[in-house]
Amino acid sequence: MNQTDPAGELTREVLDRIEGAPDARLREVLQAAVRHLHGFAREVSLSPAEWLAGIRFLTAVGRMSDDQRQELILLSDTLGLSSLVETIAHPVDAATDATVLGPFYVPGAPWRAAGDSIAVADPGGSPCVVRGLVRGASGPLAGAVLDAWQCASNGLYDVQDPGQPPGNMRGRFRTGDDGSFVFRTSRPVSYPIPDDGPVGVLLRASGRHPWRAAHIHVIVSADGHEPVTTHLFDAASSYLDSDAVFGVRASLVKEFLAQPDGSTLVEHDFVLRAA
């Protein structure tokens, strides 16, 4: 032990111990994690009582997490980590910006025909049409897939709400020969993320609200291209500047235009990178 800097010496000892990890990438990630974890504790002089409070908080987060409620992903979302990982993964270019997947995606949404509505059961919803193109570098992409999902007008996703049939507010659509798509839904509403667990406690202690800006989720994919996981945000929504999970990208905020029949129309082209 170097008695002049025992904390720094301890950190070096831990890093040395991981030096033998057979997988080079695991070694790199784990050593960086240790440096930042120790750096954090040293920087704030984390006390034993604070360490224990952190252990208890993270244990509660882990114990609440299962297939139905992933509280740890919610923690990652509310600390901006999920959004950051998407930002790191995708260069800034002409392609559609990615944003967070969120905890409510369900693979295998019903296939629907162009023009159909995903709002199978949403009597309180305000009708809305979404349309546009899916494009690659060389033009519109026929047969591309939009996998869309959102909450109903009560602010709940089907998987949170026994009153909704499975697959409500979800659907997969293929673009036509001209690369176009069109589907109907309800105009999205703002909703609070689940805040009855430890993440809710942390949000309140941080002086933060749990609301997300109104949005429609979409994963867009096409042969020979990178899929993109993204949102369309309603430009009229509250919380665009304080979305609880830091999912807003300026390029994804769209005007929902009032139509003569009382519905709204939002138009957006999705641009995919070649794989």
Add this chain to the structure above:
Amino acid sequence: MNQTDPAGELTREVLDRIEGAPDARLREVLQAAVRHLHGFAREVSLSPAEWLAGIRFLTAVGRMSDDQRQELILLSDTLGLSSLVETIAHPVDAATDATVLGPFYVPGAPWRAAGDSIAVADPGGSPCVVRGLVRGASGPLAGAVLDAWQCASNGLYDVQDPGQPPGNMRGRFRTGDDGSFVFRTSRPVSYPIPDDGPVGVLLRASGRHPWRAAHIHVIVSADGHEPVTTHLFDAASSYLDSDAVFGVRASLVKEFLAQPDGSTLVEHDFVLRAA
């Protein structure tokens, strides 16, 4: 969004959002945690697949943690964080060095008389005597308390082993008028930390073993003084240079001296700081 550094802009947005936390210390700790968490992800360009692997790992750690098995503390221990927090909390001075508490402490150990053995049921153990003084800045401390615990010679603590009576290998002792203590036990053995969970998976992936150097745990306390949570390590033990939880301090490694009757004797004075 500043398009020249969207990741950095996102980190600043998260830090700003926490600016309203009413408690100044929570704000400081949380902002430092966010800076290091984001710094880690940016430094290694954490991919979405790696992020998900991390979420799954930490969820498994949290779900395995309960009153009997605290896998998250084990993770903190094996990453050196628990030891670091102890190191940060205590200045380097003449007082006894602190080290990790570990997961096997049980409050309320049986009170025993000077000279008694804590090895109530350890037929395979090698007899050992532990003796010394508890001192403060102004000399020996009468009526100080040693709360001692260790594993039996099969490498298991009573709480892990239905074959041991509760309180086996545990005891509380008071120093006499001259500040001295003496108790008997079994010479400690090396043992592996529980490695059948996700922490064991991480140790193996890191090329590390799960063994702890042989030690006796002690919490020493006295009126008007800071208690110290520490170990006595056997200088003849393996793993002193690779203790799985980074608990070894050079000042705590002691010779266990062979006695004519076949037992061993270890002598150590504990020095407490004034409160």
